[in-house]
Amino acid sequence: MVQFLQQLINGLSIGSVYALMAVGYSLVYSIMNFSNFAHGGVIMLGAYFGFFALTLLKLPFILAFLLASVGTTALAILIERIAYKPLRERQAPFLYFIISAMGASILLENIVIATIGPTFRTYPQVFERTPIALGPLAIGRLDLLMFFISAVCLGGLIFFIEKTKMGKAIQAAAYNIKACALMGVNTDRIILVVFGLGGFLAGVAGVFFGMKYTVYPQIGNITTKSFIAAVFGGLGSLPGAVLGSVLLGTIETLVAGYLSSQYRDLIAFVILIGVLIFRPSGIMGKNTVDKA
Amino acid sequence: MGKKNMADILEISRLTKRFGGLAAVNDVSFSVPEGGIVGLIGPNGAGKTTIFNLVTGVYSLTEGEVKFKGRSIVGLPPYKIAGLGITRTFQNIRLFKNLTVFENVLTACHLSASYNIFESIFRLPRFRKEEKELVGKAEKLLDIMGLTERRDLVANNLPYGMQRRLEIVRALALDPELLLLDEPAAGMNPDETEQLMKLIGRIRDEFKLSILVIEHHMDLIMGVCEHIVVLNFGVKLSEGCADLVANDPKVIEAYLGTTEEA
């Protein structure tokens, strides 16, 4: 029982990191109806930004964190302007967006390999790593921090979407962006904000990921799992992304703990295939019907 | 309920389609007699295109029955229904835009051949023979419909009126017995509409078709249709010949609204 709870805690902590990543995918999908595969690359660069902020610039932790997130926000917006905006303007079919996204993802990953190099980097230890004891259970300090910050970020995001004017505009655009444009809403600005938000969260997720594990150019591939989590929860639904991530993180950890760590990555794909067969719109996703 | 006419090529009975709580089509019944031209009219949103989608299998119906030549076609996928002999055109033209006029029609002729993939890959005799027949058929169709001169034009570059004509030709390539036309005169000027009216009458006779037309252009409807069905809010308001329908108070109210009490 204790082991089960312990695994549960571990699962929740990785789930919260997946949630930060998955929300970025869902946000973009809800507005623009395509899967932004470049998101993984942005997360990876967030990890690198944080790393270099800490080691090269020797900034204090909080500043490094912020710098990384600001960096990824700018990067996400840059990618949108270069790789997606021209397609939007030409009303290209959405598949072109996915391909452009794939190109961006490969570009980012390999620019890092070509310039900085593929060696793994470890984050310097920023604070005490001894776990906090909760009875027989151990909670890592880092995990606790991740969970807490993730909750704050996600809470902030929900507040922003529900309560602010821009947030409501985003909701409207998620429902029907063409109608929004016809109503005179500046959809360009909405898209900018959405990508910026996703980029910010990517930075936070990237730094945490780098702290918990290591920093290497292929981090983007791990984010494939957060993408699966977003699909699991329902692409386009923010609560769905969080739910899917927490579930995926937990299931994954339990499988690795009780069966074998060999199957850890595989289970994510089994879930993906299962979702696509039985319920492609995910747990909470939206459904679209093609009108003749 | 009218008496059942054994020569009805299409029978729609109590057709209902609900999207969630909304009934887009509600308990609609009417028939298309064999060889007849029937008009389906009504204000926007009345459910006319939905009926087309239900008949062609694009939507699944919630309740009711659709019979083609006496046999139920409910639940069949669109491609099978097309194979049985019902084809259509679309409100917003859905040509194969990047293909040429000729290629659009040639593609649609595919059901007239039966060679398989193996025979295609190895260019066996049956492939060669049937492919020649397909090409001949496509060319003949283009000729009948006056599109031969433009056969190499990419469909997207056709003038609007000809795009609509091409869509009709493509539908004819499947040797249909029932042709559904969805607002074929949309965007046309009076001259073009006049030509279209003649075309519809002509193809009905030459190709031995029955035709069901959705239209807003009243001159086309009145001029060409032998029988008219009026829909509003998914419900059948009226049906009959042009004069009857034009004078039906319910129809007038639907289109013009009731006069206000002074």
Next chain:
Amino acid sequence: MDWSYIQGILMLAGINLIAVLGLSLLTGFTGLFSFGHAGFMAIGAYIGALMTVSPTTTPAGLGLPFAVGVIAGGAAAGIVSYFIGRITLNLKGDYFCIATLGFGEAIRLLLNNVQIFGGSRGWPGVPYKSTLPAIVIVDVLAVIFLANLVRSRHGRNMIAVREEELAAQISGINVFRYKMIALIVSAVYAGVAGVFFAHYMTFIQPKMFSMTKSTELTIIVIFGGLGSISGSVLGALILTALPEVLRAFEIWRLVFYGAAVILIMISRPKGLMGGMELTPAGIRKVRMERRARLDAQKETQNGQDGEEKHG
């Protein structure tokens, strides 16, 4: 630069070409994008190796002739693709992409765990059988078969599916069936490419068949131009040979790919060939289309001039 070096490049390009041609049918002609085709190459590679590796090298090997390996590898990939297609071809466009990505990765992860194939450490000892003449022959056959398929009612139906799926349905085309045919043929091609790959490298490892490889293949198809066989041939040659020639810039190869893809998408999504074929018939077709367009323009021009005169 000696002949064996050039030969090596040509052979790799030729092997890539087999997979690219198959993918071209699925993506270029039928309009379905796959990010998992390296998975089919992997199946072909491993099953092919299983057939040909001698039992003395690996207990599981069967030591059969190369031709058996080719047929078995291609067939295995085709069979697997059928089951994948049953599940995924009904999905909406981008969900299909996600599914192919998922399956491609799942295949790779599974192979990592199959110890008789060497697991993630890889499988050495595959006999060297992919000679340049063999590859060239397979390439020529692959092109001919594909071209013949495309220029038939089956090919036209697939193109119709790509152009306007709903209109294709209404025109009596069984869209699911033709998507499945395109998928299976593309998988068989990829499987055969995988067999040749295995018997060229003589060593295979799951990570050779990663998502990156799948994306590379798709990028080549896009670069060459969707719907153009000659585009795929040129694309495979250029994009395989170029980075090899610029050996010093090997690490920049994928950077180039990524940037190229974005550029193509935003400026010339039709790719190198823009949908036309570099054959006599293809060039004639483009000429006829251009003449028809100019004639039509002249007509409208005359019509307008006529109106001006009368008006």
